[in-house]
Amino acid sequence: MHPHIAALYNSAKKPSRxxxxxxxxxxxxxxxxxxxxxxxxxxxxxxxxxKFTTVEYNDEYKTKIKQVFAKRECDLEVLTLLHPxxxxxxxxxxxxxxxxxxxxPADIDVIASHGQTIYHCPQSQHNHHDFKNGTLQIGDSxxxxxxxxxxxxxxxxxxxxAAGGEGAPLAVYGDYLFFASPxxxxxxxxxxxxxxxxxxxxxxxxxxxFSSDIGPGNTIMDAYVQHYFKGLHYDEGAKxxxxxxxxxxxxxxxxxxxxxxxxxxxxTGPEVFNLAYLREAQxxxxxxxxNHEDVLATLNALSATTIAKALNDCAQHTQDCVVYASGGxxxxxxxxxxxxMHSPNIKAFKNTESLGVNPDAKEAVLFAILANECLAGQRQxxxxxxxxxxxxxxxxxxxxx
Ligand SMILES: Nc1ncnc2c1ncn2[C@@H]1O[C@H](COP(=O)(O)OP(=O)(O)OP(=O)(O)O)[C@@H](O)[C@H]1O
Ligand SMILES: CC(=O)N[C@H]1[C@@H]2OC[C@@H](O2)[C@@H](O)[C@@H]1O[C@H](C)C(=O)O
Numbered sequence: 030m031h032p033h034i035a036a037l038y039n040s041a042k043k044p045s046r047x048x049x050x051x052x053x054x055x056x057x058x059x060x061x062x063x064x065x066x067x068x069x070x071x072x073x074x075x076x077x078x079x080k081f082t083t084v085e086y087n088d089e090y091k092t093k094i095k096q097v098f099a100k101r102e103c104d105l106e107v108l109t110l111l112h113p114x115x116x117x118x119x120x121x122x123x124x125x126x127x128x129x130x131x132x133x134p135a136d137i138d139v140i141a142s143h144g145q146t147i148y149h150c151p152q153s154q155h156n157h158h159d160f161k162n163g164t165l166q167i168g169d170s171x172x173x174x175x176x177x178x179x180x181x182x183x184x185x186x187x188x189x190x191a192a193g194g195e196g197a198p199l200a201v202y203g204d205y206l207f208f209a210s211p212x213x214x215x216x217x218x219x220x221x222x223x224x225x226x227x228x229x230x231x232x233x234x235x236x237x238x239f240s241s242d243i244g245p246g247n248t249i250m251d252a253y254v255q256h257y258f259k260g261l262h263y264d265e266g267a268k269x270x271x272x273x274x275x276x277x278x279x280x281x282x283x284x285x286x287x288x289x290x291x292x293x294x295x296x297t298g299p300e301v302f303n304l305a306y307l308r309e310a311q312x313x314x315x316x317x318x319x320n321h322e323d324v325l326a327t328l329n330a331l332s333a334t335t336i337a338k339a340l341n342d343c344a345q346h347t348q349d350c351v352v353y354a355s356g357g358x359x360x361x362x363x364x365x366x367x368x369x370m371h372s373p374n375i376k377a378f379k380n381t382e383s384l385g386v387n388p389d390a391k392e393a394v395l396f397a398i399l400a401n402e403c404l405a406g407q408r409q410x411x412x413x414x415x416x417x418x419x420x421x422x423x424x425x426x427x428x429x430x
Pocket of ligand 1: 057251
């Protein structure tokens, strides 16, 4: 047997594994690195997040990625070069974290790498009738494995695409295995660049579990701030949005988008929710002359009202639904305030900290869970194929040499 296969086999047999989850989201703020001790697998999964940090991206990374990010046309040479470059950088960032945490790389079973989404392209969003769904994450796992010396499992979304899904949201798998409760109806809400949710009924009815993207979380607000306020990455503390007034004409025009009319489950990205979409809505509503603060207040309201609608729709047939939020949006006080105001069907708002997972680490932890399932899972089926929750094992294995 090849020693790498033997090592993987031994990892799979262990009662618990050390897995580093890596997530680089659509916000391009940094690489989330979560060192997790995962015990068991399937519905018996237990997780201890031993260390977590976000290694911030410098301007060079952001500028390089933005050359191709969510762009219908780009320089293929640049894209080809970015794939190994991002992988090597992510590997170096893991090495940096391990050194800082004084953790021996030899003690890590595997790294679980999401990669950097460059383009997301479900059928509902493209006009190529001869193609189905597609999604592209770069940051080659071979580079991460080679740079760190640690076996790396990556490219999780492609199996979902191969099985007929949209490649997202994948959070539902980890949400179900780790956050479902027999005593409480739960909605796991993540507000990153794009917002998504997972509904977990307490009755254990896996057929009722579902997950979907909702629409913009922070992505358009971030794009707007980065474009008009040089040097700023986002509207910290919603200071700018709080100084503005919501413009209802613009809000209505923004809400009048085909994505919001699609039935659940559905997925999207900054390919749709970007400054071009905002400009078009401003043209339709003749609100081109609004000041920046009013635009940001309106974008904030767009995220809050569309997320609240999705939560209310989800909870309307269910008693006592509790929302557990995560992602950078929870740090936006105006978004949270508006969300609460518009969500009458929700019994309580908490964040995933109360379930033992740092809300900023949640997505990185979810990919660690997927890698754990790839290694040691027992094919825990949700039997819910019609909701895009496919019965598959995700992840591709890259060895260190
Ligand atoms: N203090 C704060 N005030 C306002 N907004 C904040 C604050 N902290 C974080 N955010 C928002 O959260 C964003 C980062 O969120 P997060 O890291 O969850 O996104 P992501 O993982 O990249 O996205 P996705 O889940 O869509 O891939 C920031 O770009 C910003 O918009
Ligand atoms: C293609 C892609 O990267 N999608 C992300 C993005 O960020 C949030 C939302 O859009 C979600 O669908 C997904 O990530 C999470 C981790 C998921 O798959 O569940």
